Amino acid sequence: MAAALPTRLAIGLTAAAALAFGSAPASAAPKPSEAQLRAELKSLNKKVDKLIEAYNLKRVELAKARQAAATAEERLATSEEALTTAEKRVAEIARLRYQNAELSLPSVLPPSSGGGAAVLDQLTAEQQAVVQGVADARDEKKKAAEAATALTAKVSADATSVDQQRDEAEDIIKDIEKKLRDLIPVSTGRRSNGTWTPELPSGSDNITTRTRAIRALIQKNFALPYSVGCFRSGSSGEHPLGRACDFMMSTGGSMPSAANSALGDRIAEWTLQNRAKLGVKYVIWKQRINHGSGWSAMSNRGSITENHFDHVHISMH
Template structure:
C-alpha cells in the first residue's frame, strides 16, 4: 500500500534525525571532568544545522505529499459512501417491485396454479402467462443479486478507504510530531551558535550595560553589529537591514543616529508585509526579547507596539505603515 511505503520512508528519516539529535546532545551536555569533549565550533554547528534543515525540508515535503494522499483517500471514502447509498436505494426499489410482484402472483393464484388451469382459460395463454411471470421473476431476482453485489463491493471499498485514511492520519501525526521535535532541535543549535559569540562591551555590577560608541564604516556599536549579524544568519531577512541614519527619518530617529538601532525590513516601499513575513517579524521580535539581557537589547518596536522586556504596549498612531513599524522590526540596544 502507498501509505505504508511512505511510512517506511518516514521512519527511515526519523531514525536519521534521531541519530543527528544524539550527536548534538552529546556535544551540548557537559562531560565529566577528565572526559570533556571538545566544544563544537561555530563551523561544526552550522554544518550540523544545515544537515538538519535539509532533513526537515524533506520531512515537510513528505508531510504535504501525505496530506494530498490523505485528501484523496478521504475523497474516495466519501465517494464510496455515496455510491453505497445509491446502490442501497436501487436495491430497496427492486425489493419493493419483487414484493408487489409476489402480491400480484398470490392474488392471481400464481403461475402453474391448478385453479387457474381448471378455470377454463385458454391453456396456451396460461402457459404464456406462466412463462412471462417466470421470466419477470428471474429478471427481478437477478437485479436483486446484482444490487446486493454492488452494495457489498461498495461496503468493502468504503472499509478499505477508511482504513487507508486512518493509516495516513496516523503516519501524518507521527511525522508532524517528529517535525516539531526537529524544529525545536534546530532552534537549540541556533541558540548554541548565538552563545559562541560573547556580547561586546561591559556590564556594571547591577547588570546594566555600559553604553558604547559607534565604530567602523557602518557607524554602529559593536553590540548592535553582533545582533545584526546573528539575526541575518538566523532569519535571513529578505528586504534588507537599515541601521545608522543621520536624521530621524520617517520612523523617527531614536538610537539610529547613535548607531544603537537597526530596522529589519519585512517588506519594501511602505507596503504591508505578507502573512509569512509578519510571522518572520514575530520570530525576529521574539528572539530579540528572549535575548534581551544577554545581548543588551533596550527595546523592540513591531506593529505599532513596543516591548522593553515587560510585555507589549500599544503606541500612538504616527500616520503610516513605516512610521508605525508595520513593515519592519526595530531593535535598539544600550
C-alpha cells in the same frame, strides 16, 4: 517507505543528539564549531520537514479513502432504490398475471410491449441485473469502508510517531540554537556592570560599531526578505545617531505576509534573547515596544509603517 522514515529519522536524531549533547568521555571533547552546529541544525530542520511532509501525505490519502467510502455509500443507496422499484414492478405484473392472466397486462404495460409472458421475463432479468448491481455496490462499500478504517488507524499511529520524534528533534534543535547563541560574541563597549560606553558613528554607512555588528548577525542568522535601513538623517530617535536599524518585512507600506510576520517575530525574539550581549536598547515591532522586560503597547501613530507592522526596529545603546 512510511515505516522506514521514522527509523531513518531516529538514526539521524541519535547522531544529532550525540553531537548536540555530547558523550561523557574521560577527557572533555572539543566543542563543536559554529559551522558544525549550523550544518547539524540545517540537517535536523530538513528531517523534521520531511517527517511532517510524509505525515501530511498520509492525511491526504486518508481523505481520498474517506471520499471513496462516501461515494460507495451513495452508489449503494441508489442501487437499493433501483432494486426496490424493480421489485415492485415485477411483483405487480406477477400479481396481475396471476389474477387475470395475460388479459390484464396491457393495462400496466406500454402498447409496444409484446406478450405479457415475454415482458415479465424481461423484467425479471432486469430485476436480477439490479440485484447483482446492489450486491456489487455493497461489496464496494464494504471494501471502501474497511480501507478507510485501516488507513485511519495507520494515520493515527503515524501521527503519534511524528509527534514524538518531532518533539525530540525540536528539543535538539533548541539546544543547538542555544549553543549558537552562546557563540555570539559580546559587543564592544560593555562595562563590567553591564552598562555600555557611548560610541560614535563611523564608516560609509554612518552607524556605530555595535549597530553594525547586530545588523551583520541578523543578516547571518535569518534569510531577510527585504532591505535593512539604518542611518536616516532628519528623523527622531536613534536613526540619525547611527544607533538603530529597521529590518523590513514588506514593501510599499503594506502588511507583511504571514510567513514574513512570523519571521519578524523570530528576529524580535532572537534580538531580545541576546540584548545583554549585543547592547540592544529596545525593540519596536507591531505597535509594541520592549526594553527587555516585556512588550508594552504603543499609541496609534497612523500608518502601517509608523506603527511598525512592516518592519522590526532595533535601537542600540
